[in-house]
Amino acid sequence: MKKRYYVAGGLLLIVAALLFFLSSMVKNYLVKNSPGLTGRKLAIKELHFNYWKAAVSAEGVVLYEKNQVDSFIAFQSLTVDFSPWKLLHREYSFSQISLVEPQLSIEQYADGYNFSDLIPEDDSLAVAENTSDQLIRFSLYNLKMTGGKIRLYDQTVENRITVSNLDFSLPLIAWDNHQSTVGAGFHLGEQGTVQVNALVDQQKQCYTVDLSTTDVQIKPVSNYLTDYFDVSSIRGLLTSDIHISGSLADLMNVQITGWGKLSNASVIDGQGETLLSVPEIRSRIKELDLKNYAFNFSSIEIDQPALAVTRGKEQTNVEQFFAPLLAEDTTQLVQLTMEKGDQQTTSYRVDTLKVNRGSLRFADHTLNRTCTIDLTELNVELQNLSDSSTRMPISFNTKINKSGRFSGQTMVNMQDPFDFYLDGKLQNVDLVSFSPYSEYNIASPFTQGWFSYAIRVKMANGKLQNENDIHVGELEFGKKTGDKPYVKVPVRLALYVMKDAKDNIDINMPVSGSTDDPKFKLGKIIWGAFVNVLSKAALSPFKAMAGLVGTDPEKMEYLNLAYLQDTLENDQLKTLASLAQIMQKKPDLLVTFIQRTNEELEKEKLAVKLAKANYMAEQNVVDLPTDDDSKFRQFLNAKLPAADSLDVEVACSKYIPDNQLNQAFVELLQQRNRMISDYFAEQQIPAGNIYVGVADLENLPDEIRRPEFKVEVSLK
Template identity: 20%
Template sequence: MKLKKPVKITLIVLGSLVVLYFAALLIGPKIARSYIEEHSKEMIGRSITIKDISLNPFTYVLDVDTLAVMEADDKTKFVAFDKFSININPLKLITGTLDISDIYMKALYVRTTQHGARFNFSDILDFLAQKDSIYYAEHPEEKKTQDSEGKSAAEIAAGLPVKLSLRNIIFEKGNIIYQDTKIGSKFHLKDFSINIPAVYLEDNATGVDVSLKFADGGDLSVKVDANMATYNFNIYLNLHRFALACIKPYLNDFITYKDFSGYLSANITIAGNINSILSSNVKGKVTLDKIDLTEKSGSKLGAENVIVGINKANLAENAYLIDSVIVDGAFAHIDLYKDSKTNFDILLTPMSKGKTSADSAASDSTITQDEAPADKTANLAATPTEEPKPEPNEGPKAEPATEAASDTTNVAKAAKEKPAKAKKLKAKINKLLVKNTYITVTDHTIIRPFNYKVSAITVTGQNINYDTPCNVNVAASFPEGGSLALKYHGALSNLNTMDIYISVKNLVLKHFSNYSLHYTAYPIKAGTLAFASDNKIVERNLNSKNTIDIYNITVGNKVDDIDPEYTVPMKIGLYILKDKDDKIQFDVPVKGNLDDPEFSYGKIIWKTVVNLLVKVAVSPFRLIGNLAMAGASALGFDLGKNDEVLIDANTESFTSEQYAKAIKMTEMIQKDQNLMLIFTQYYNPRKTAKEYKVKQLKIDFYKQKNNKTELNELDYRAIEEIKEKDSEFKAYVKEHSAEIDKNYMMKVLPKMASQRNADLLKVLRAQPGITKKNLKVITAPRDALRNYKDKPMYKVTVDVQ
């Protein structure tokens, strides 16, 4: 049967259209691919490579296979993917719907580098902006269309000629890399995936699921429910063991350190509105594990585990309600240095900013080939990229007049608006717990460094409010069974006013021997201390009551090669202060302003102790007050006011009175064999030499006048009565003064002093109970004699063997 000519023509036309349709759908993508590759630099200033583009004429699925946008060097990939497909159903346009579905992308790769204010894509933006400027300069009658700022997604959708439907959007196995080459940081997100079942522009929630892994450790999953009509959103964030080591380059601007590691986990929900981000409510739990900060010295700070439970955090309301703060296994150290600085002063000093990225992260500057998607068409092995450089602009970079006018309006509007008054802080911690914590203290400011460890530190608190006074308790352990208990009462809003009670028990004193050496030159061998302190602080003014109770404290012999800060006779001082049970107890009130640079709580207590020791020990024969049951009065003797024996430095002999007083002092040793008497001879050599010269001239004058060669005691008495103003004597001095050699006299004086020591020692050794161990008779050192200005004497001190 032959077809009629009109029918035949119709079929031929339809067939031709079908052939053209299929040809266009099959050949068009190939042409588009070729055009994009050949003209990519004209379009964006970069090379683009595409393996294949195809469009299924039956399913209307557009496939793009292996696309890569190159860096400016045409060697390194900037953006790439292995596969992209999208289904656009044109038949749905008949019903007024633009239906886009099954948007799929596999192995998305994005590599972004930053150096200061420039990015590796800044040249693309400059290129496009330059083309824009040239175009509008050539077509001034055209105006750049303004963005639909201020319109909601629903309003934008309502203005479209068709209804928009977006469904089944999936990105999988992506790699996103960000590097800051100036700072030296690198973040690599692996297995980056997005799943969006449907996008709703009307009043309905769009769900977005995002998951990824961090190349350095950790993974993140985020679920977002966002209403594009109201801008309300809910974000559910689950971060698991994110490796904090990757933030090390950013720490250089804040601290000086050697290494940092740890893990961050978070299970957080955020509910809010895009138009008021600061009003969002945050709730959930944040966990830090294995925090380890290594200082330049090699010492470490950190914690095993920190958990913060957040009930509500709202920046706009200035409200932070914390369910719990739990710190487990924290550790720290405090180093004190002679320049009044601590290790924290060193730690909180930013590292030098003069480093280049190569200095701090040379190993991170290159992206390896396995981080980028496979390219089956060309060898695109990644190589180090040059730092992004500004591209020269050939034309004016004009901004549209409408945007400038909008900016001016916004500035004027902002100028009229007054800043909102900050809301009062609402802060509360329902539960605070610090456990299994220790702190090590090292003091380098003293002669021999002091090192001490405070362990088993526990801090507990309930209902800790910012404005309301609350209670916080602290407990800790000291070496060898010592303990600390501290109670704090006050409000966090006013740390200038608080009450603190401190109780220390069974503190083993030998660990503090280096302090005793530094301040007194005596090492502590044994003893324990109990300390109670009640401190009331009102507007930084301290009123403190302190009780010190020391048991069985024992010090060793004074270390001669240490020049102590205080000259304290520790042995005798402690001996006198001890009661019959070997205890010392006294109170130390402390008052002062904490902001006074001269104020030091510890120094006040130490100085009080030192003054007390000096007071009772420097003059053991005239104790004042009822300091203890021991002492001179308890030993049953009274030596009057003076603990000294005056002498005549120009003679080798002693008077009966001088012998008697020295002998009387030995009665102390007869009462207690633990004591030791030290007679130290003092005189001024220069002054004594002058007196000795005058005395020798008187002797020679007396001999000559009375024609005598030998003298007796009566003669010496007569010599003492000769007046220096006597005219005959003055004449004799004028004539014979030069005959007495000064150097001879300076040699004679030490011999006379030694002879006095020998004579006194001989007499005192003859007394009952006196031995070589409990009696010393010595001459003060040469420097002490040279600076001595008092009368010649033996100063008598008491020590303990």
């Protein structure tokens, strides 16, 4: 009798020992035989079976890459709690599955992935057909993942993406539950965050997804665009709040609403130059209907975009940017064929499109010297943009090279390009900025001139009505250059015979015609009118007004200055007094003073002045030293080794910091402007009759690079 108890006790002891060591035995078996089971090396730090809770937990699990060094997939811990009692009701149930700090590395190569060897052959996937009609019941509670990390590497385009702090939560999914909720959040890139919350309604066969992102960097997209654009990098931080709803029964039945913004966006072209930069782009999505291919936006706003366009001998940088896309052989593109009745038309609509305070810098390198044109404070508003728009209004305004302004309204028909309306005004453009064009075309620079142009175009029903009002004030050319002119028209001779009594050029040129005429080109007509404008010039207006004050008109055209001069002298006061008398007799006259100088020489002399001031302050000297003062030269040499081997202007320019010199130069220009304004204020001349400004020093012709005020007149 006792022997029987001993045998039973022994068996129980053996079973208990087996269960106690089972986890270690399984762990050792998996680790030891992992190369044969998976073809990969496997490491497991801990493996535990909880028989009372029917739970399994594993810690420190790593499945290595084929090189047996790098980690393919790893996690800190995995806990699986099974609910065996529900098997009595023929239901497979898990009360919890928890995964902590999983890490996955996915790499794509030209011939496959780093996990391709883990995928079974196609034949091995075959399973026996289940002919049973019995319903499989399952339930999964509390599926959680915390602290996940995914590393993605696409070798084909050398692109790397890291998803970190990945958290995932699924409270319940079961064979009979009507709704399931899913939540996930993770970091994408260095500072981006993504949050996803989804609701799946199995009873109604629909789902909703709320997706929000914060500061997600779009730079990883760049490498996938090189086949279509000449681009090295596209940057920007994406922040969005998107709502997605769809049908489980019809996967294409998806609607998307919400908003998004892209901050600090920029496009770097293939040459490493910034083509476009945008502080912020905002968009509100009215609805994106993927089933009906309908894309509707409430608004798109672009703040302060800066576009840099350069024109070379062959093409512009914008053309080069789009060259790969334009070179695409469209005949080789894959064509999608649909069954009859399944044809779908794509539609789009943007209620409002705005560009706020944009800028465009155009640099033309095809001339004898580069000409730069700056459009600033560019504002564009477009309404009702769509594929079917028949009357789409657009308004715009911008500054051109600081002094000029271009504004207007237009109406565009997206279905008929000859249904068009434009009313635009180009005002007060300084032609000196366009001197490189005149030098190239007629071998003469613009030395002064203001250009205004009002254009009205109406095209409808095959007919054109066009009005062109052109005004050029005070247009003058400098001496002929040694360049060979591109345009053979004798513009300078025409100026001599076409001047009018008011020294202005005013042209009103109406144009009419039929848009059905293949020989009709509106641009050619407008360009002809522009050439005519350039063929007319005005002589100095002071010749007609000199008799009012009995003075030499040439003295009133220029107010000559000395380098570094910042106060008015007697001769200059006399000239200004004559101008004041003219303005008092002609109250509608607007007198403009445009300051010019040789910036390089002015800064050199200004550097000497600042250096002498520093010398006097440090050495406690009262008398201003001469340029060749030995003590002053010793001072420079102490501040700038080998300064005694340089000209004093060069030495001082190297000694004075650039920022200090630039600031002093700006202050000098401002002081000169103030002395003019203050003088006329003392003479009780209305402020609206005076304009004082600075010329475009960067594009100034050499022959007028001297310190002076160019005095011009026009009507207010």
